[in-house]
Structure formats: C-alpha cells, structure tokens
Amino acid sequence: MEREQELEWKAAQSIVINVELIAAAKSQLEFLAAVDKNRWLYEGPALDKAIYRYNVCWLPMLEKHSESPFYEGPLVVPLDCEWVWHCHRLNPVRYKSDCEEFYGRILDNHCVVSSVRGISEKKTEEIWTKLYPEEPYEMDLTSIHQDNNSGKLGSQKFTKYDLVLAVKRQSPFFYQVSMPHMKNDRYLEGAVARYKGFLHIIRRNKERFIKSFSVPTYDIDLIWHTHQLHPASYCKDLIEIMGKVLEHDDTDSDRSKGQKLDTGFSGTTKQWEGMYGSRYWRAGGMYRGNAPSPVRMTPYSNDIGARKVAASYENQNLRDVKVLEVMLEFVSVRNLPVEHKGSLLVSFSKTQPDAIFNAKRSLTILSESGEKQVACFQCESTGQLLFELISCSTSSLLVSKTSKTMGSMSISLEDFQSPDSNLTVEKWLELVPFSNISDSKPICLRVAISVTVLTPAPYVLRMIRSQPFSKSSCLFPLPVRVQFAKSWTRVIDEGGNEIINLQVRYSKKSKSKKNNIRREVVGIPKSGETITLAEFVEKQWSLINSPWSLQLPCTNNDDGHLLELTGPRTVRLFLGGRLDYESKHCKKHKSEDERNLMTAVEFSAEDPYGRAVALIDLKYGTLKVKEEWFLLPGSLLAFMLGNVSRKEGYNSLTISGKSIKKEELTEEVDGFPAEANKMNLISGKKEDLEIKVTKMNSVTPIKGGGTSCAGCGGGGCGGGCGNAMRNEASAGCGAGCGGGCGGGCGNMAKCGGCGGGCGTKLANGGCGGCGGGGCGGGCGNKLANVTGASDGCINGQPKQAINQANEILVA
Structure with missing residues (x-):
C-alpha cells in the first residue's frame, strides 16, 4: 500500500464495535442452519402464523422482561419467533422505528438466547404459558390453518413492515454463507477487518457528500448481518461512526448488467481498491449462484438418525486430501525494458501439479490491458504457484503472433497455512529472467492472491x-x-x-x-x-x-x-x-x-x-x-x-x-x-465414436466478454469454470445482502463450454457477467471442464472416447 492508503486502512481498523462479532457470527450460522432444516418457516401458512406469534406474543413478552425481568437469566426465544425477529432486525432503521412506536425504546437481544444453543427453555415456557394460555410455546403445526386474528389475546401491535417479503429476501442468504470456511476464526477475523473497511468507505462518502450504493461481498455481509442482530449496539455504534443508523437495503436482487447491484458493486470495487490499494474480491466470499433445487419439498419423516459407520476402506491407505479455494489477479508490472513492444500476459500453474489442478492458464495484467481478470480455482495446498511473464507481439507482414517468455516467479501455497497468515497477499514479486536483460532494475509483477482455509476434498x-x-x-x-x-x-x-x-x-x-x-x-x-x-x-x-x-x-x-x-x-x-x-x-x-x-x-x-x-x-x-x-x-x-x-x-x-x-x-x-x-x-456403437480424450483440467479467468467467461449469474466479476474433478460448487464474484454482482459457472462439476453471451469487460473494477446465462459457446470438454477446448459435439455430447477395450478414461 502507498502511505495514504495505509493511513486509510488504519483509520478503518480503529472503528470500535461493541459486539464480539466472530462468536456472534458463528452463532448466526448455527441458527440459520437450524432454520434451513425447518423450511416450513420460509413461506405459507406456517410463516404467517410465526409472524402473528412474533407480533402478538414474543415482542410484548420481550418488552416486559427487559423492563422488569420475570426471573434471573435470559429468555429463550422460540425458533419460529426468532426467525421472524431475525429478518425484522435486518432492516435496522425500520426495526428501530417500530420498537420506538410500539414500546418506546429499542428491544434488544442482550437478555435473550437462541433456541438452538441448548439452554433449557423451561422457565421461559412457564412464563409464556401464563401470559398466553391459549397459544403453545412451541408452534403447533397442526393448527396453522386456524384463524389467529380473533383478538383473543387482547391489544395487538403489528408492524406495517412486510415481514413475509423480508423473510423471502433473507431465505437464500444461508446458502451463500454455508461453506465450512465461514466458521473458521482466521477467515472471520479477515471478514471483520473488511467490514470495518466497508463502513469506513461509507463514512468517507458521507463526509464528502458522495451519494453511493455500497455493496458488500458475502464475508462482509455475514459480519454486517451479525452486527445488526444486536440492535442497541448497532444503533449506538453506527451513530458514533457516521452520525446515523446505516440502512441495510436488501430489496434489490437483480444482478444483471446496469442494474443497481451491478453498478453498486462496480463502484464499491473501484473505491475499495483506490482507497486501500488491495483487491475487493475475496476467495470464499463471492456470490455462489442460485441455491440448488431440493430433492424433497417436505422433510423426511423417518426417525432413523445418522449413526456412525465404520470406514469402508480404512485399511486401504486412501489419500486424505485437503484443498483450498484460490482467487488470483495480476495487478501491475513495472521496470519493463525500454525496447519492449506488444502486449503482456501472465501464465500460471503449479510447480507440483496435483489431481485437482494440473492446468496452465493465463491472465492479462490490469494496468497494461485495462481489463480486470480474476481466476478462481481449487487446488491442493502443497507446492508453489508458478507465474511466467509472456510478451506477445504481432507481425504485420505475416499477420501472426509470436510470444516470448521473459521470466518467472513463484509463491508458496504453504505460506498461507501458517497461523500468522491472513489468507491474502498482495505484493510485488521480482522476475527471474530467462535471458540477460540490459536494464539494471529487475522487472516486477504485482500479484494479488486470496485463499480460503483448508477443507477436506471428496x-x-x-x-x-x-x-x-x-x-x-x-x-x-x-x-x-x-x-x-x-x-x-x-x-x-x-x-x-x-x-x-x-x-x-x-x-x-x-x-x-x-x-x-x-x-x-x-x-x-x-x-x-x-x-x-x-x-x-x-x-x-x-x-x-x-x-x-x-x-x-x-x-x-x-x-x-x-x-x-x-x-x-x-x-x-x-x-x-x-x-x-x-x-x-x-x-x-x-x-x-x-x-x-x-x-x-x-x-x-x-x-x-x-x-x-x-x-x-x-x-x-x-x-x-x-x-x-x-x-x-x-x-x-x-x-x-x-x-x-x-x-x-x-x-x-x-x-x-x-x-x-x-x-x-x-x-x-x-x-x-x-x-x-x-x-x-450408451447411445450408438463404440466404433461410431471418435476415440479421443483431451486430458486437461481447467481454470477459467473471471472476465467480462469473450469465450472464457462463465457468466451464470449476472453482473460482477463474471465467472469461471474452475476445476471439474473436486469442486462442484461455484465461486464467481459479486455478493451482497441480496447483493453483489457476479456469478458464474464457477468451479462446478462437468461444466462444459462456458462462454457466449457474457457481459462487458471489467475495466477499472467494472462489472460484467451475462445476467443469468449458463454455458453458451462451444460444448467444450465436459469431463475436464475445459472452455473452448473441444472440437464440438456429437448429438449434444462432447467428442469423448471409449476405447476398444471399454476402459473408462477420466482426465
């Protein structure tokens, strides 16, 4: 970072937040997982009744307990009421005004514990039963179709805020933050630091009278949600930080190019990278695409629980593989030879190719091309990433391109695994030249890398x-x-x-x-x-x-x-x-x-x-x-x-x-x-199929436009096909509380032929993506997940081989 950028980051980290955000974020994830196992809370009559119970029972009970405690110790909020309360608090301005209108003050959570924390709710249930004898403490799902607006419970204070729509907007959030690394302390420490950086940008915009719509990545958004779930602290902290309670606008979900989320994410990216001198995207914190379709619409009713099973191959010494997700961008280059002409790109690979990532791919350099390209892929945590600087020139006479490798540099993946690592690095690497260069100053490349913590691979x-x-x-x-x-x-x-x-x-x-x-x-x-x-x-x-x-x-x-x-x-x-x-x-x-x-x-x-x-x-x-x-x-x-x-x-x-x-x-x-x-x-006889297997593994750079963009989700940094063998989930950029932009095929299983229909280039942190596309372009090699690498399709399938011995070949 330059000196001014270092000072801005230091000012951001001096922000004081009166909540233990890491522990509270873990609790939030635990609660969201419990709600996701009770999906009747997402919509329909059960949700309607939960909203009724929240307004008529829970908030009045909480108000009485906070004013004059029924007993020593916290209340245990019922799961259905907690879910509606969760969504209400995520509109902090509206929640504050509703509480002040109905109860004269903000109803906080300092005297409440979640129903999923394993604390006995017996005392809470006793008080609930005394206050509401006709309404059970746990929701009775058999009576959800009954008329609950009969007025039997006396004076009722209902917020005019549409809680049904609030729940609908928040329901997809858990999928975006449900990856294992989101529960890791080191990863969350980085998320808290980035949340403070996010607040500081909004504060600077306010001070400079700049109107903007700042869009968080999902790691930042998780911490932002966590802060809002402590309404009294959130209001106090935000008033001290920027003089007002910061709104949390989750009403926009359109990630297509040119829409509010798209332009907001582009603007936030540009501001972040200009103010702090570091990349805004982060491995594991970007938009994953839409949640997959469920296999059941109702919960499985069998009482059989998951019991421990002896390992099938425990004596076979199977490899215990750990993987991490990597995001990579080449930001700038300096000290190029005076005689250099043509364009530059950087190829990247692993010095020790593994079963997950054995590709060699290339990206342009942002400062040279004006085109932001970010690669996202998974790999094993051993070995080094190898970068080679390549000079490309075009001969006007031959109308052909020639390339020359100027030198190489590398960085160890194992360095990210040390306890002192914050999982990101952005620094200048010195090129080791392949031939003598007359200039005294070595060529340097600015490389930005972000990784997740290690997770078991399938x-x-x-x-x-x-x-x-x-x-x-x-x-x-x-x-x-x-x-x-x-x-x-x-x-x-x-x-x-x-x-x-x-x-x-x-x-x-x-x-x-x-x-x-x-x-x-x-x-x-x-x-x-x-x-x-x-x-x-x-x-x-x-x-x-x-x-x-x-x-x-x-x-x-x-x-x-x-x-x-x-x-x-x-x-x-x-x-x-x-x-x-x-x-x-x-x-x-x-x-x-x-x-x-x-x-x-x-x-x-x-x-x-x-x-x-x-x-x-x-x-x-x-x-x-x-x-x-x-x-x-x-x-x-x-x-x-x-x-x-x-x-x-x-x-x-x-x-x-x-x-x-x-x-x-x-x-x-x-x-x-x-x-x-x-x-x-198999469709057709073996001899009718071309005997050809392209043995490749792919990493597709995230970019807007061109045949290598996945663009499955709208704006943002686009997508990336990634690695087919182990990484079935997506990476793609973008995010937000309902927000962010980006998306992409990501690292999905058997993603073939991405490309076609992608959006504009990500120049200067801009946003691209195709807004709901999918694959597009050529069929590609569906097994190895190679974009643009195939000769085409046969009956909608790639030209794959099945040899005469019927041996199954897998790239």
Whole structure:
C-alpha cells in the first residue's frame, strides 16, 4: 500500500464495535442452519402464523422482561419467533422505528438466547404459558390453518413492515454463507477487518457528500448481518461512526448488467481498491449462484438418525486430501525494458501439479490491458504457484503472433497455512529472467492472491474395466462356459492406487429350472482373498456381510428416488446431478448429461431435506464421495448400476437371452427400475465414436466478454469454470445482502463450454457477467471442464472416447 492508503486502512481498523462479532457470527450460522432444516418457516401458512406469534406474543413478552425481568437469566426465544425477529432486525432503521412506536425504546437481544444453543427453555415456557394460555410455546403445526386474528389475546401491535417479503429476501442468504470456511476464526477475523473497511468507505462518502450504493461481498455481509442482530449496539455504534443508523437495503436482487447491484458493486470495487490499494474480491466470499433445487419439498419423516459407520476402506491407505479455494489477479508490472513492444500476459500453474489442478492458464495484467481478470480455482495446498511473464507481439507482414517468455516467479501455497497468515497477499514479486536483460532494475509483477482455509476434498474413485476373454483366446484359464466369463473392474483412487477389484459372476443354480441364473458381485481387496459382496435375491440386490440393504422404491415414493440404501443411515439415489452436484449446463446439454448421473442423498434428523454424499457418473465410470463411510456402498452401487444390466457398447441389453432396445425397456431388470437401466445404455456403437480424450483440467479467468467467461449469474466479476474433478460448487464474484454482482459457472462439476453471451469487460473494477446465462459457446470438454477446448459435439455430447477395450478414461 502507498502511505495514504495505509493511513486509510488504519483509520478503518480503529472503528470500535461493541459486539464480539466472530462468536456472534458463528452463532448466526448455527441458527440459520437450524432454520434451513425447518423450511416450513420460509413461506405459507406456517410463516404467517410465526409472524402473528412474533407480533402478538414474543415482542410484548420481550418488552416486559427487559423492563422488569420475570426471573434471573435470559429468555429463550422460540425458533419460529426468532426467525421472524431475525429478518425484522435486518432492516435496522425500520426495526428501530417500530420498537420506538410500539414500546418506546429499542428491544434488544442482550437478555435473550437462541433456541438452538441448548439452554433449557423451561422457565421461559412457564412464563409464556401464563401470559398466553391459549397459544403453545412451541408452534403447533397442526393448527396453522386456524384463524389467529380473533383478538383473543387482547391489544395487538403489528408492524406495517412486510415481514413475509423480508423473510423471502433473507431465505437464500444461508446458502451463500454455508461453506465450512465461514466458521473458521482466521477467515472471520479477515471478514471483520473488511467490514470495518466497508463502513469506513461509507463514512468517507458521507463526509464528502458522495451519494453511493455500497455493496458488500458475502464475508462482509455475514459480519454486517451479525452486527445488526444486536440492535442497541448497532444503533449506538453506527451513530458514533457516521452520525446515523446505516440502512441495510436488501430489496434489490437483480444482478444483471446496469442494474443497481451491478453498478453498486462496480463502484464499491473501484473505491475499495483506490482507497486501500488491495483487491475487493475475496476467495470464499463471492456470490455462489442460485441455491440448488431440493430433492424433497417436505422433510423426511423417518426417525432413523445418522449413526456412525465404520470406514469402508480404512485399511486401504486412501489419500486424505485437503484443498483450498484460490482467487488470483495480476495487478501491475513495472521496470519493463525500454525496447519492449506488444502486449503482456501472465501464465500460471503449479510447480507440483496435483489431481485437482494440473492446468496452465493465463491472465492479462490490469494496468497494461485495462481489463480486470480474476481466476478462481481449487487446488491442493502443497507446492508453489508458478507465474511466467509472456510478451506477445504481432507481425504485420505475416499477420501472426509470436510470444516470448521473459521470466518467472513463484509463491508458496504453504505460506498461507501458517497461523500468522491472513489468507491474502498482495505484493510485488521480482522476475527471474530467462535471458540477460540490459536494464539494471529487475522487472516486477504485482500479484494479488486470496485463499480460503483448508477443507477436506471428496474422494474420487475411477472404475477401469478390463477386456473379457474372447472365445478364441488360448490363454483362457477357467473351465467354465465362455458366456459366463466377465471382465474385472479395477477401482482406483486419484493417485492410481488400486483399492479393490470387482466382478459380476453368473452361474446356474440347477439344470432343471430355466432362467435360474445366480448373480453375485465378488471383490478382491489388497489382501488378496476373494469375497462375496452382493447377491441378487428375489428381484433385488442385497449386500453380503454388511449392515446395508438395497431396495426398490416403496409404493408411496414421494420424492422420485430410484433406489434406497438402508442400514445405519438412509441413502436414496436420484437420477441426475442433484443438490451440490446440480448441473449448471445449458438446457441443450443438461438432459444428455443427467441421464448418466445419479446422486446419493442421505436423509436424517440432521438433514431432513437431504444431503448429497456422492455422485455416480456411469458414462465415465467415476465416483465422487464426500464421506468415507460411503466408499464401499457407493463403489458397489456404481459398479452394479454400470455393469449388471448393460451389454457393453450397444443401444440394447440382453435380458434372459433376449435383446431389448432402450425404448422398449419399461420394467425393472435385475432389481433396478427401468429409469436406472436406461441410464446404462450408451447411445450408438463404440466404433461410431471418435476415440479421443483431451486430458486437461481447467481454470477459467473471471472476465467480462469473450469465450472464457462463465457468466451464470449476472453482473460482477463474471465467472469461471474452475476445476471439474473436486469442486462442484461455484465461486464467481459479486455478493451482497441480496447483493453483489457476479456469478458464474464457477468451479462446478462437468461444466462444459462456458462462454457466449457474457457481459462487458471489467475495466477499472467494472462489472460484467451475462445476467443469468449458463454455458453458451462451444460444448467444450465436459469431463475436464475445459472452455473452448473441444472440437464440438456429437448429438449434444462432447467428442469423448471409449476405447476398444471399454476402459473408462477420466482426465
């Protein structure tokens, strides 16, 4: 920072806030998670009744307790009333005026604890019952359709503030701040510092009579919300900071270019970077796009809770991979040679490429191009980021471009993991030249990097099938009939380590019965013994020597799942990428991709609406698993779904000796419903597909315009396809309380062919994005998430290869 910028940052950090913001932010996240498990509070009659109870019961009770406590100790607010109170307080100006109008003072939360903190509410319930004998302390969901405006509870004071709309605006907020790093102290310390910087910008604008609409990133917004939830302190603090209570305008949600959020975020970015000399964007704090669609509209009613399950591969030494999200921008360059001509760009890669990020990509330099480009990607935390400065020039005679690498520099990712690191760095790095340069001063590049704290990465397994023995093979070793010989499938991890070998075995139980085929799945782990893992019995598969059982949907299938795995936990399989794995593709490609995917969703008391634990990709033979306990069940499911019902490579499968075409498959086969079996059919014969796999991993710079922008959410810094293998969520820029701009495909699974339809360039901190686009441009390489890297599509699918041995290749 320049001296003036350092002084401004110091002035911002001198702001005093009389709330323990880090602890309170964690409490807020805990509460929002509890509300998200009770989604009846988001809309409908239950919300209407919650608003009624809040106005008629909770606020009057709070007013009496704050004036003359009923007992020593805090009140415990009911969950429904707390949610409405939460949303009311997030309009601090209106909440202050309502409280003063009805009760003569601000009703604060200093004598209240949340219902989710585990403190006994017995005393509160006793007082509640005395005050409101006809209204239970806990909301009675069976009576939500009754008329609650009968006036039985006496004088009623209802705010005119539309709390239904307030709740609607706040409901999506939890998704934006629900990532694990948001609960980390180091990350939150940075968020508090940035919140003070945000307030200081607004204060400076007020002092200079500058009208502006400042838009926070989501890490700042979390802390801003936390401050507002302490209304007395918030009002006192803000009056001392800037002479008035700062409004929190969450009424705008349109992130498209040129709208209020778009221009507000652009202006805030420009002011921040000019005032403090550091980047406004932050890894893990940007707009993630819309929340994925739920798999259920009602909570799962089974009482089975999530019980501990022994690790499936605990003796297989699977890699424990930790990842971090990285955002990167090249800000400026200095001491260029006098003779230098042409444009500059900087390529970036890892000195030690890992299974998550093995790309080499490039960005322009803001000071040279006037075009803000920010890359967002995930990678392992080991090794160094390597930067190479490249000079590009165009020959007018040959009409061709030539490039020259001028030198390189690097920065260690491990430096960000030290306890002293604030997870961001912006500094000048000195170039190590590749050739002698006459100038005495070394070339320097200003690099801005932001990372999140480390989080566990999902396990990624691949299934590689060997070729079955042919009839003419002289090496065929087994004295069994050839038609029952099947290939082995090797299950390997990302490092290429073999975990287990799997095979389906068919044999006739007796010669007297027709179609009496016994089917079983056997495996050979590293120990070498052959074990039976699953058996097909009475039209369904059962897992042997395991607490799990696989079942077809019951008659009252209320969420459309295809299969259910029951045991210590309840896991249902749904067609397509769901929840965390929801596809962000354009509609043109989405249907083709979805039929090859299945999402495993766990249901429990902790996650009544479902939590995605794995994604099975039958076309490419991959399994992404978040939890170690699901590795073996998930592997068996992926193997059986991908192999049992398919005659390899053709648009039909053989059932009891009869060839059935895909369009004729309407009944369950081998214990799997028709929908599941249809997924296993590859469109067309193997030889009709081009044998070509582009083995790449992608990072797409966030920029406006051009074919490398994702632009899935509107304005802001655009998007970025990111890494396909592990990072299924999005990064993209923008934010706000309902705010921010930006968005983008982000780091999503199988995001192919982003580009097309993106907005303007992010010059001088400006905002771009396409405002709701999606993919656009070419199909790209959907497996490796490469934008603009493909030769096109075949029937809406990328030109992928399936080799003659039917080995599944995964980039």
